[in-house]
Amino acid sequence: MFYRIKDELADCLQARLAEAFGVSREQYRIQVQYPARLEFGDFGVSFPFELAKVLRRSPQQIAQQFLDGFRAPAYVRRIDTAGGGYINFAVDRWSLFLDAVRALRSGRLWPEFEPDAGKTIVEHTNINPNKAAHIGHLRNAILGDSLVRLLRFNGKRVEVQNYIDNTGVQVADVVVGFLHLEHQGVAEVAAIEGRFDYLCWDLYARVARFYEASETNARLRGEVLHQIEAGDNAVAELADLIATRIVNCHLDTMERLDIRYDVLPRESDILHLHFWDTAFAQLKARGAAELETVGPNAGCWIMRYQKDGQEDTKILVRSNGTVTYTGKDIAYQLWKIGRLDKDFHYEPFRAYDDGHTVWASSSAPATADASDLQPPRFGAGDRVFNVIDARQAYTQNVVFEGLRRLGYTDEAERSVHFAYEIVALSPRCAQELGSELSDEDRQRAHVEVSGRKGLGVKADDLLDRLEEKARREVDVRNPDMAPDQAARTARDIAIGALRYFMVRYSRKALIVFDFDDALNFDGETGPYLQYSAVRARNIGVKYREHYGLGEAEAAAALDGLLAAAAVELPDDVWDLLTQALKLRDAARASLAGQELAAFAKYLYTLAQRFSNFYNKHRIIGEEDPVWRLVFLAVVHIYYQGMQQGLDILGIPIPERM
RNA sequence: GCGCCCGUAGCUCAGUUGGAUAGAGCGUCGGACUACGAAUCCGAAGGUCGCAGGUUCGAGCCCUGCCGGGCGCGCCA
Numbered sequence A: 001m002f003y004r005i006k007d008e009l010a011d012c013l014q015a016r017l018a019e020a021f022g023v024s025r026e027q028y029r030i031q032v033q034y035p036a037r038l039e040f041g042d043f044g045v046s047f048p049f050e051l052a053k054v055l056r057r058s059p060q061q062i063a064q065q066f067l068d069g070f071r072a073p074a075y076v077r078r079i080d081t082a083g084g085g086y087i088n089f090a091v092d093r094w095s096l097f098l099d100a101v102r103a104l105r106s107g108r109l110w111p112e113f114e115p116d117a118g119k120t121i122v123e124h125t126n127i128n129p130n131k132a133a134h135i136g137h138l139r140n141a142i143l144g145d146s147l148v149r150l151l152r153f154n155g156k157r158v159e160v161q162n163y164i165d166n167t168g169v170q171v172a173d174v175v176v177g178f179l180h181l182e183h184q185g186v187a188e189v190a191a192i193e194g195r196f197d198y199l200c201w202d203l204y205a206r207v208a209r210f211y212e213a214s215e216t217n218a219r220l221r222g223e224v225l226h227q228i229e230a231g232d233n234a235v236a237e238l239a240d241l242i243a244t245r246i247v248n249c250h251l252d253t254m255e256r257l258d259i260r261y262d263v264l265p266r267e268s269d270i271l272h273l274h275f276w277d278t279a280f281a282q283l284k285a286r287g288a289a290e291l292e293t294v295g296p297n298a299g300c301w302i303m304r305y306q307k308d309g310q311e312d313t314k315i316l317v318r319s320n321g322t323v324t325y326t327g328k329d330i331a332y333q334l335w336k337i338g339r340l341d342k343d344f345h346y347e348p349f350r351a352y353d354d355g356h357t358v359w360a361s362s363s364a365p366a367t368a369d370a371s372d373l374q375p376p377r378f379g380a381g382d383r384v385f386n387v388i389d390a391r392q393a394y395t396q397n398v399v400f401e402g403l404r405r406l407g408y409t410d411e412a413e414r415s416v417h418f419a420y421e422i423v424a425l426s427p428r429c430a431q432e433l434g435s436e437l438s439d440e441d442r443q444r445a446h447v448e449v450s451g452r453k454g455l456g457v458k459a460d461d462l463l464d465r466l467e468e469k470a471r472r473e474v475d476v477r478n479p480d481m482a483p484d485q486a487a488r489t490a491r492d493i494a495i496g497a498l499r500y501f502m503v504r505y506s507r508k509a510l511i512v513f514d515f516d517d518a519l520n521f522d523g524e525t526g527p528y529l530q531y532s533a534v535r536a537r538n539i540g541v542k543y544r545e546h547y548g549l550g551e552a553e554a555a556a557a558l559d560g561l562l563a564a565a566a567v568e569l570p571d572d573v574w575d576l577l578t579q580a581l582k583l584r585d586a587a588r589a590s591l592a593g594q595e596l597a598a599f600a601k602y603l604y605t606l607a608q609r610f611s612n613f614y615n616k617h618r619i620i621g622e623e624d625p626v627w628r629l630v631f632l633a634v635v636h637i638y639y640q641g642m643q644q645g646l647d648i649l650g651i652p653i654p655e656r657m
Numbered sequence B: 001g002c003g004c005c006c007g008u009a010g011c012u013c014a015g016u017u018g019g020a021u022a023g024a025g026c027g028u029c030g031g032a033c034u035a036c037g038a039a040u041c042c043g044a045a046g047g048u049c050g051c052a053g054g055u056u057c058g059a060g061c062c063c064u065g066c067c068g069g070g071c072g073c074g075c076c077a
Helices: A002-021 A047-055 A059-067 A093-105 A135-153 A169-181 A186-191 A196-213 A215-230 A234-255 A267-272 A275-285 A325-336 A390-405 A409-413 A427-432 A439-443 A459-477 A483-503 A526-547 A551-557 A559-563 A571-581 A583-592 A596-616 A625-648
Strands: A043-045 A076-082 A086-091 A119-123 A157-161 A289-291 A301-307 A310-317 A345-351 A357-362 A383-389 A415-420 A423-425 A511-513
Touching (some): A002 A047, A002 A059, A002 A583, A059 A076, A059 A086, A086 A093, A093 A559, A093 A571, A093 A625, A135 A383, A135 A415, A135 A423, A135 A583, A169 A196, A169 A215, A186 A234, A215 A234, A267 A357, A275 A310, A310 A325, A325 A383, A383 A390, A390 A409, A390 A415, A409 A415, A423 A427, A427 A439, A459 A483, A483 A526, A526 A551, A526 A625, A551 A559, A551 A625, A559 A625, A571 A596, A571 A625, A583 A596, A583 A625
Parallel strands (some): A119 A383, A423 A511
Antiparallel strands (some): A301 A310
16 A cells, blocks of 8 residues: 555656646656655655756755645655755654554455456476476576466466476486386386486486496487487387376475466477477568578578677577477477467366366377366467576577567567576585585585586475474474474475575575575574564464454454544554555565565565564553554554465465464 | 676675665674563674776766676587
8 A cells, every 4th residue: 555655646746846847757757765764754755856957956946946835645744855855755654554454444455456468477497307306496486486476466367387398308318217227118117106206316317427438328318319209109108208207296396385387388299289380481481590501500590680789690490400499499489479370289287186277288189088178278478487597598588589580579578588596506515415526616616406417405305304394493382283283384384494595585696505594494584474474463363362352353443543542653663564565565566676585575574573563562461452452453464464475475374383 | 709697794695776874684792581472572793885997966786997706608408
């Protein structure tokens, strides 16, 4: 609700600016800001400085003339000029508080945004289906899922895609491992029990060493890859079995973090349905793809494009006729943004507990009796976010350039590479994991996670460790808690710790992973946020118990405030209240800036203010009935905000902790 | 060589798109529980925002140049 007041004030100021100086909104747009310090007020503007030159007057004179005859909105209680040109506005705390109480009573503290008619696609996770997920993948999935939740909160309709590269070399490598190291085929692999993704993790690392041993070994990769792409043979069947089993492992892992998907587009179907041919025809028709006749790239189909004034070329089709990664990616992006005249077939892949179905792409129409489920219309998004690490920035730019070369400039504009830096390991952490580091690596600040070396922290191992640690803490604090509830609580805390950890750093920050940081539950962490929410809810519960009120009665008691005489809300209460009411602002700003860390930071500050508040004030024990209700209302408003905010970050609130 | 990103407290990071006295957490030191549960709170110490110029009423933020670090740039995927 704060954002509305801010917008309203901005309009009001803008009108006065036109009246007093003839400056229109188009000429100069007023930005209302939150002042640096609370004593300055609740809103502030600095336009007198900026307009001083144009209006040929001093900032003070402008501020004075502006304010002479300015009719402020009713809720503005005080207007000050300060610092030789700032104009600050303080609102009437009590009346704004009463507005908030009314909104709380009618359940409209944060009215929904206007729903967006279009569809936003978020593609994330995208793990090669050949081994267990690791911390790097967790950053991707958690960032992606939080983005999905933030978009939905902002009124967007979102489709979640998880692209499966089931025909790439990474899967081929594991196939080589099963065939030539384990001497196992489809039947044997299908019969393997236990942690399949963990088994492949080790096997994959062994295959890397196997390739290094001889040229003959290394050649096996190409042969296997060729058979996978050709399809309709035992090797391809094995690859499909491995990829499908691993994808199921990944979905299980992500499910532990409440991360879900709508559709899994598979590389094999892009191949079999010849998406590339359709895209290629478009590229040729538009002249975007050209057959190179001279030079080192002779015989290749290339795309030329301008980059910083220099011409660059990218190969789309090799001289042997095969398509490059970039080429396939352009075709796939065209499908996502609705400019490929082609679609997948779909089949249900699995259903979650609540009945939601994840669909997988398919090369053939589903048989009539297979299922009575009808897939939704996938793809063709109005806006597409590709959550992919920053190392792919160059490739992503080439893909978007491809769209532009096809004349789809709007579509390129609405395609976003949601880039983030990778998660690396501290050298100490890498050694802890049993990796033997070279002297060079030891000197470095961080070591890159490497699937090929088998070096990395597996997602499920990290989650297990988090849960174990959380369980110990829960048991110490709640010795009488039932084991199943303790387990559930530990799980919630582990999720909170991990999700907050991955989202608290800005996207551009490289995370150097260390167990000490990740397993920390104190200070700026997920459990801190959860704890404050739990405390707020329990204060509400205790309040009702203490005064013998039902939930509805306690809520109705708040109505008494509406008739009460005004009291002056102190700074700490006001700080907390306004921060809670800024939830929408924060969500909007975070989305606009495409920075989830900003929202995480906002929530953390909110929790901090609440912690400060409940340590300072007795709520249930407060003797003055008006203050008691004021405090109760503030606790309620805080809890409502925290509930929504934590939901955006996918962090659950335990019953107790 | 070309391109992108980063350099802020001992450590890890924020810094509302150019605003007011640069903020958190961890760590260190000191204080607050027979409880609306201390996974909390309060206080203290800790800064030449890599360096040097420039633009501006105003620069951690914009421009230029250096220094230091990371990543990317294949008929790989």
